[in-house]
Amino acid sequence: MDRRNIELKIFGLIASMAAGMILLAGVALTVATRHADVRERQYEQTLVGNGLRQRGKEVQTALNPYVIWDEAIIKLDNQYDPAWASQNIGASLGGALGYKVVFVLDADGKPIYGHLNGKDVAPEAYARYAAPTGRLVDAIRKIETNPKKVAELRAVHTSRVELIGDEPVLITVSLIRPDLKAKTRGARAPLLVTGVPVANSVIKTFSERFLLHDAHIEVVKPDAIRTDAGQAVMGKAADGRRVVLRWTPRRPGEELMKSASPMLALAVLAAAVGSFLLFRVTRRAAKKLLLSEAEAKHLALHDPLTGLANRTLFTDRLIHAHALLRRKPGHLGVLCIDLDRFKEVNDSYGHDAGDQLIREVARRLVGICRETDTICRLGGDEFAIIQPDTTPSGAATLAQRVVDGLSGEVDLSIGRAELSCSVGVAVVSDAEQGQAELLRQADVALYRAKEAGRGRFTFFEPEMDAALRLRKGLERDLRAALESEALNVAYQPLTDVRGAMIGVEALARWTHPERGEISPAIFIPLAESCGLIGLVGAAVFRRACYDSLRWSGLEVSVNVSAIQLSSPGFVDEMVATLAETGARADVFMLEITETALLKDSDGVHEALRRLKRLGFRLALDDFGTGYASLSYLRRHPIDKLKIDRSFVSSLPGNTESMAVASAIVSLAKSLGLKTTAEGVETRGQFDALVKLGCSEFQGFLLGRPMPADAIAGVREAAKVR
Template identity: 50%
Template sequence: MDSKSSPQDAQRKGLLRPISGLLVGTLLLLAIAAQVTLSKINLSAHRFSEDIIARSWDHDVEIWQETVRALAHQEQARARLAANDTRWIDEAILAPMRAVTGSRSVRLVPARGEDGMAGLWVIEGQAKLNLPLVLSGVGPYMIQATLDEGMVTSFSAQHGQNAAILQLGGKLPPNHMVLPLRNPKGGAVAVLAWPALDPYSAVRFDLPIALLALFGLLAAAAWFFMRRSNTIASDLIASEARARHLAFHDTLTGLPNRAMMFDRLGQSLAMSRRYAGEMAVHCLDLDRFKEVNDTLGHHAGDELIQQVGRRLSELCRDSDTVARLGGDEFVILQPEADGTGASHLAQRVLKLFETPFELEAGVVEVGVSIGVTLVSNPEIEPAEALRQADLALYGSKENGRNRVTFFEPDMDAALRMRRNLESDLRKALADGSLTMVYQPQMNGRGSIDAMEALVRWNHPERGSIAPSIFVPLCEESGLILDLGEFVFRRVFQETAGWGDIRVAINVSALQLRSPMFMATLTRLVAEFRVNPERYEIEITETALLGDDGITRDNITMLKQEGFSIALDDFGTGYSSLNSLKRFSVDKIKIDRSFVHNLEANDEAEGLVDAIVKLGRALKLDVVAEGVETEHQRERLAACGCNTFQGFLVSRPVPAEELDGLFSGHNP
């Protein structure tokens, strides 16, 4: 054994050696059990054979007696017997009995003296069986059959015992089974003997050889196993070490996982209690990581996570802990750190992400949002410390990403407000207090091409809450499907009577990733009996990214049902020409940021001009949204875009103000 092995390792290896002895002992027990079982089978076979042959003898005697009765009732039996017609008696009675019993000596004798007693008797030095022949008016007679070699051969042949013998006395041969034949008084008249059955004989000589061979084989295997036991034990120990590693480390990056992070955080807090020190907990979340996954695939996302883990590990001290909690979220535990040290490390992490990541799929640039909490109270629970850092991270995300935010006590109040807002939003969806407004899309001739449906929430206490606030809240809290169903239901209900005017409805990427999206939509179409060709589904470029099968299927089914597809905020995302063609997009909407910049610089006009030309090349309708001034409209018209949406055309208005305008509309 390796001198460096621990006592625990030696103990584990020592436990393997008795297994070899156990295997050998098991073989010996099997051999003994086989011997005992075969012996029991042998004994049972003997008893069974004796019982069967004894019953068979008694049964044959009854059959012979029935045969005598049947022969005595032949038509001429009484007259022939009275006349002592020896020829008839021999042919009609004695010959059949010889054939039935197998005895070569069968006589008809008067029933008197020794010959007059039924049963098996020794008469004139021979064992003879007397069978009464009873017939009124004649006799009485006995059919006397001698137990000779013929009768024994005939009887034993029924049981395959061709070597049976009959003895009146003397010593029986060895290894024979016997059936004593007794007279009606119980006295032994003769003994029927036959070679004993021996089921064990077939394996009597082969079994020991087979067992010895098996024993030798198992002994060789046990010897080999004992030789290999150290290697096996070492493999088991290595497997146990790997299992321990996997239990506390992330499989993708090899970094400590959530379990180990909490363990080390607990240890650091304990050290802080003992030495009155401070520490910092950093929560990191990658910015635009989902876009990398969606555009380049999950393999690229995994590669990016691995590179981030390596960079963070190289950046931090040996005393720091870099852990991956899952997805694109990391944690850095920084012991013995004050506010200055924590801020310095966080800024170094931000700078670390300024260098692009070179992946197999290409070079990508991602940022990082960081939330930091300084732990000065060592009595705090590890989960609470992580929660505070996570709250600070949420603040970084809310304030523009790619920044550092330190935890402040009032963040708890902000979280409570967010939770209250989420609760109020659930109630608003339940009681239908959200409302819909509609903004027209007007062409260059001054007529309305379509209306875009927009959801609004007028909170009873907080007033009007912007969709940019409550729609992301729905996505984060799992309410987006409920919101989507509400919007479809309300729009179908309010616009069903608008003739053939087209209505655009916004759908989020999360809705399109739901397997239940189309089932809900088709149910509502049937419920309100609307024509899908009157409605267009507005999606963002994010929904087209990647190769999500459910999204692809949902968009395909939307087109099959008759809905048209409009790509909202075009130019701000990462959609490709291939995506526009593959998903059969019908319309693109120029993002309001480009429209707003038309008055500021010529570069924006060049971008708008390029988008319009792209739309024309692909035979797509092009709409500019966010048009607020006549100058913007003129610049857009100069670029070739003649369909506008924005405050210049009209503010969003409730459906009841439009019912009279669109009722029975048919341009």
């Protein structure tokens, strides 16, 4: 009996201690859940507040092409043109972009143009909006009085949600500024006033983006602002009322408390029986330990972002599938997958968007493959698939399904991204070839698929190894040539209509010690793909700077790649080279491609501006073959357009090429730009281009690329003729 009493006391003590601990835990859990609810609400409010500010910035960014525009200064300030305002301001903003409210105020703040709900209206209709927008107009005018601050800003906007009647409207007032040469009549510039109703768009956008429940917009008095609800103040009316976005905040703490309450009650009841409590707690602890061990094992073998197999599990599965070939004859396929231009998604939308894209790719791959296939994320944007018990045609079918399934637009939380992929395929039918070699072959085939243009699949072939070794050898030799300054520069003449040399284009040339002359069509793309194009461009520019000192009155053209132009230190390197060589910037015409302008980033725009201020002139190379638009030509300080040789080669017989060349020349003349025709090889081409009004010419008919020493002799011979 004594022993039993002791055991009962021990069990009672254990039960009492457990009950006390449960009680303390319950109190702590209650406090923690309340804090969790408060933190969740604050977090949601921070997200929505940041989202509202971002929405305002997006609206302002969309207005930039309309308020940083020379033609807008001319048509709205220098000499007001109502028809131009209707077509380029009202129709574009009110029609294409969906702004409900559009007004233009002159330099004195007087409305001169109005557009409401898709229709032009009398400027006097602005009276309804004058009071709500007055503070924004005053703020813009205050900034305008500070020239230093205006010069620092690319665009001057101010936005605020105002009540128009009982409807909340996002009002934006923007300062209309010139982008190149235009000037205002006086000290003040005209203003653009735009408005977008926010109710429906904000509720839909923010509900989807931040998973808000029961989101709605209310107009309330100041004393109706609540601190215990999810809300964000969007604007303030003149009478003091607030425009508030409200929603029902998530309450993770409360939900946790509800789910934990039965467990607490059960634990209190179980505390009365100490032995049962010990048994129950021990058993639960063991289960948790087993679950933790299973989870740790899963994490060790799977990618945390996608849940796919990681490289460790992939290697294990590949070894296992390879070993099965010894026991069961058949084919084993390995596919290496790489997303095309994934870096652009990260650069444009951020790493969160990149992670969303990776997860979407993983989801699609799971739907494409069989259950017996192993899908792996090797890292970054690289994936691989093990396809056991297949055939070459089966591997080709799977590869095509992957290419098709990973093509097209993808909806991300922050926008739409274009998706495509390249796939390398290797298939073996016996176990003599090691699994590491199989993976290497698939990777080599992937490299060939990307080299062939991306968005496709390629099977491994033995000759690919030889091509890869050749490429790697050329890459190594090109690095050595750059280090030893073994690259040469040839100069192709640029002439006017009389055949007189007016300039030269600097062209990189490489004489390999064993292979002889290497075509630029081979080593320039090689330099771009392996990251050497910046060094090649710098070497050509330095040599051209020294050679330019030998000539007087010749324009020297130098090609600049999109990679160079996007480099943060590119302009500083150009300045340092000019200082080193003593060359003058105004001698050089820098030829850039439309690809560089397509980035249209602030960095590219600022680099071009700095180059112009230094004295360089800019030519748009291969014009007509890419996607450059009039807005790019208006935005960037281009001096010359070069007609691509693909249009020149079929002149004068091809009517389509004649039309394109004529359009380019006419466009250049209307914008005050020069035109140069590339690839002129026959007298017929030359005469046709002269007839179209082209002013400069380049091609084998007029002179082949030659060493710098030969330029002077060619100029003298031209003078004698």
